[in-house]
Amino acid sequence: MLTSKEIQALRPRERRYQITDQGGLALRVQRSGVKSWVLRVPQNGRVIDITLGHWPEISLMQARALARRKKRELELEPSGSYTLRDAFKFWCSKKKGRISSYRDEKLRLEKYVISRLGSRQLDSITPPVLIKLLEPVEEAGKLSTVKRLLMRVREIFDLAVNAGFLQANPLSKITKVFPVPEVRHMPAPDWKELPVVISQVERLAPPKYKSLFYFSLATLLRPGEVVSVRLEWISEEAITVPAEFMKMKRTHRVPLTPYLIALIQEAKEIRKNKRSPYLFPATNKNRHISGQALAKWLHGKPEFKNRLVAHGLRSIGRGWFADNDVPFEIAEAALAHLVGSQVVRAYQRGDYFAPRQKIMLSWHAYIQSCAQCAQVLSQKPDSTGSSD
Template sequence: MAAGKPLTATFVKNITKPGKYFDSNRYGLFLRIDKDGRKYWVQRIMISGKRREIGLGNFPLVTLSMAREQVVDNKRKAHMGNDPLAEKRKAKMDTDFASVVEKYLEAKLAEFDDEKHKKQWRSTLDTYAIPIIGHRAVETIDVTDIVTVLKPIWEEKTETASRLRGRIEKVLSWATVNELRFGDNPARWNGNLSEVLPKPSKIRTVKHHPALAQKDTGRWWNDLAIRDGMSIKALQFAALTASRSGEIRGMTWDEVDFEAGHWTIPAARMKARRQHRVPLTASMIALLQKLPRLEGSPYVFFGAKGGMLSDMALSSVMRKMHKADLDKGGAGYLDAKSGSPAVPHGLRSTFRDWAAEAGVPHEMAELALAHSVDSMVVRAYRRTDALERRRKMMVAWEKFLKKE
């Protein structure tokens, strides 16, 4: 556009070349286009004898006519001895990333049923994002900022970094919906960060929980069966059902249907956030029916004062069993591959290995473990639940576990 001529709406819409384009006789208004093609309105203005620049917003959210109205208003304020830049900064103080995180969490944390999940959400942002971009206005955060946050931990703590990226994306999406920023989300993965960071699947080191060796299942079960205590019973039930420790510890009596023969875990307590039914075998039912019930406590496997068992309760049992076996000259209970002492979560891997060796259909085993698998076949199984087929499978697993 020729110098000295006013901008037009058509020109502003079509121009893409990076640079500055001044609107003549409009109190210092110009359009700035960065190398990524984004367009910003800026005003050069004298405030208290100093030339300053005030950002007026991004096009197309702020149109040419809107920008012109703002520059006139700012010029009027400066002429009257006020500071329009200071006013703008004050108005924007609560749109820095740290403040927006607080607003987002205030609005969304109620959706999280798990207290641990709530703490993790805040902790990852507080630890890795806030120190770097917490002071930045959300409207100014770009891809470079996100990469600066993620890159130091992307390869070393890939899973944490991936979750952090998703959480930043959600916060910025919330900010966009609430008109605190506009344009593309710089934390988006596909076609964005995927072009500058390696895929998590290519660098993530999968953490395998040490599993009980298949040759040791009978010996381990007999060792467990001679012991007594609520944690021991919980570990037995976890082994029989191949369920996660948290699912067992949070189990309540109202989730158990003895007549129908199944245990229904609500979606709020499942990792995949889907309701999951566990078929109960005769041995599982017998174990549950022999348990004491504590008045006032809803938990099947209750801890001190009727509360939930601690997250270390089952792990402690397995550690003590391993040490006791070593003390009497045994080999302990070790993972066949790593040689590390087996842990409760590893029992699920023991079940999975058994299922593969026993010729159990892949989708049946995955359904029993409540894994999130996108296979159409597995989704079909989920629709029918396959409860009775899984009950027979768990009976076979129990026989193997006990080496009967």
């Protein structure tokens, strides 16, 4: 079987020659250096050559797909061609670094689809094949997983069509087969309930999770962004998170306040791995703790289960902004959301840092007042007369 590197390295000779690939496909090299794909097939008791096109206009994978299609038209034994795994690799090469959820999407596809159908010819995968594969996932109640898998598999097939490996996408209407998943917002209490939440955190959380909770609440960063914070990103004015670590791939600054500075100092003091460059380091490795650390801790406590998740802290902050007359653009900037159309963002490139400094002072003052209320709540006796 040929490879792309071998084809590129082929040079013209005094006479025309050809190099075979598989299933009758060959690459013919002319004296002029022109490289043509030909398919050698039996017809009417003799062997004929069918020209498929020139290289590099038609790549190796495209030529194999064309050869398979031509042999099918001639009712000959189909040869090996472009597989779903080939198409998946092509999708990976185009999407890596371009979609924020690339790693999760890739792992999901590998687990549910590529591991089962990866070796199959792309043109042999029909809607009934994929429907049968995903029905158990639907029966397990994972409708969101089914939705994302269908979206990405359709995307893989669309890329294959654009690359010339398929004439049309047979899966273009397949999403109509499965029910639309019900959208459920992540659980988070109202911002007015924050004193109760903090009192429970103070009572239940060990120092590491308590520090992680307060830092997440104060910065309103996403869980993965929180744990990625490095000490070198902290200046006298702000925590500056580089674009590649942000979901929206845009540099984000969190204004420092006296309260946030105190939280950072506390986080530094309780670190066990003092040499780590991360504010929240893993214990024995030169890496940060898991982005799911706080989420798992909250999920494991009956007081928070189905009531609060780590991402829900951002919802608490956003609700407080809305009810305290914080302008929409400034509130969205505090959560590192993109606002407006692409044209608007092309002109409006500021991050509202100065007004956010004032807003964060007020937000942090509210957190501190909730902590004081939490101390009062924790000192109230319960129905049995004991202290909470």
